[in-house]
Amino acid sequence: MASVSNKKHPQGLDYIEVSTALCKARIFLQGAQIDFFQPTGKPPLLWVSEADDYLPGSGIRGGVPVCWPWFGMHSNPAFPQHGFARTRLWHLKHSHIHNEEVELVFGLEIAVDDRQFWPHNTEVEVHFRLTDTLAVSLVNRNLGDSHVSLTQALHSYFPITDIHALSARGFSGAKYIEFGEGPYAQEGDEVGFDRETDRVYTDLGPCQTLHTPDGVIEVSREHSQSAVLWNPWIDKSQRLARFRDEDYLTMVCLEAANVLEDKVELAPGQTHTLTTHIRWR
Numbered sequence: 358m359a360s361v362s363n364k365k366h367p368q369g370l371d372y373i374e375v376s377t378a379l380c381k382a383r384i385f386l387q388g389a390q391i392d393f394f395q396p397t398g399k400p401p402l403l404w405v406s407e408a409d410d411y412l413p414g415s416g417i418r419g420g421v422p423v424c425w426p427w428f429g430m431h432s433n434p435a436f437p438q439h440g441f442a443r444t445r446l447w448h449l450k451h452s453h454i455h456n457e458e459v460e461l462v463f464g465l466e467i468a469v470d471d472r473q474f475w476p477h478n479t480e481v482e483v484h485f486r487l488t489d490t491l492a493v494s495l496v497n498r499n500l501g502d503s504h505v506s507l508t509q510a511l512h513s514y515f516p517i518t519d520i521h522a523l524s525a526r527g528f529s530g531a532k533y534i535e536f537g538e539g540p541y542a543q544e545g546d547e548v549g550f551d552r553e554t555d556r557v558y559t560d561l562g563p564c565q566t567l568h569t570p571d572g573v574i575e576v577s578r579e580h581s582q583s584a585v586l587w588n589p590w591i592d593k594s595q596r597l598a599r600f601r602d603e604d605y606l607t608m609v610c611l612e613a614a615n616v617l618e619d620k621v622e623l624a625p626g627q628t629h630t631l632t633t634h635i636r637w638r
């Protein structure tokens with residue numbers, strides 16, 4: 358029997374625990390952030406640092422942080438990197454169990470203090486559809502009477518066993534910006550890792566794969582032509598919060614995004630839905 362239960366982490370954060378015949382999952386109200394997803398009979402599909410302390414107010418270093426309503430640094434350097442939504446308390450609006458499929462919808466009320474970051478009249482939701490695949494959608498509706506634009510990402514962290522053995526594929530035809538330089542044309546379909554990698558891809562096809570010693574993870578996107586491929590390597594690992602020095606060896610981020618020329622443009626009344634589907638192939 359599928360179940361959806363409210364739980365509290367020992368450090369105080371509330372989360373929703375999902376258990377079905379097809380998967381197990383854990384989603385925190387803070388940030389509407391999933392940090393655990395395991396299809397039945399397969400290894401977990403998301404990575405979280407063992408250094409994470411799950412303290413209220415700091416985003417969890419792993420799973421799928423929601424970067425909204427901007428990705429990366431804001432033009433105002435006083436604003437937080439990757440937006441403010443990942444550390445705010447979302448609320449569960451709907452949960453629906455149908456056979457062994459669970460759907461959860463989280464909403465975010467913009468607090469008065471956060472109006473400085475987001476003064477627009479919009480609605481934002483994160484939807485999870487949990488089967489043997491993890492589907493996450495970030496839905497934006499423009500409820501106001503003026504045009505709104507934003508950037509965003511579903512900043513997914515994946516367990517890849519050994520960064521030296523990882524082959525990321527599905528990049529041919531795309532271009533990327535890295536460390537503020539570019540755009541560069543992607544050479545070939547495949548990306549290997551032997552240094553810090555922080556590429557913002559555009560003109561990217563809808564499906565990439567991560568070939569790891571433990572299997573192939575498939576990451577596909579809808580309503581997104583951009584994605585971020587990130588591994589901090591040795592030096593940056595030592596500077597990152599809630600991250601162990603050696604963590605770069607076992608993780609990579611492949612983030613479904615709407616960034617650069619792929620940003621979300623919403624006319625009054627319009628809705629945009631960014632979706633990523635993640636599964637073991």
Ligand SMILES: O=P(O)(O)OC[C@H]1O[C@@H](O)[C@H](O)[C@@H](O)[C@@H]1O
Nearest residue numbers: 438439512555585587597598612
């Ligand atoms: O430490 P944060 O704010 O979670 O960011 C982690 C990384 O997120 C990635 O998406 C960026 O491309 C990196 O440059 C950044 O370091």
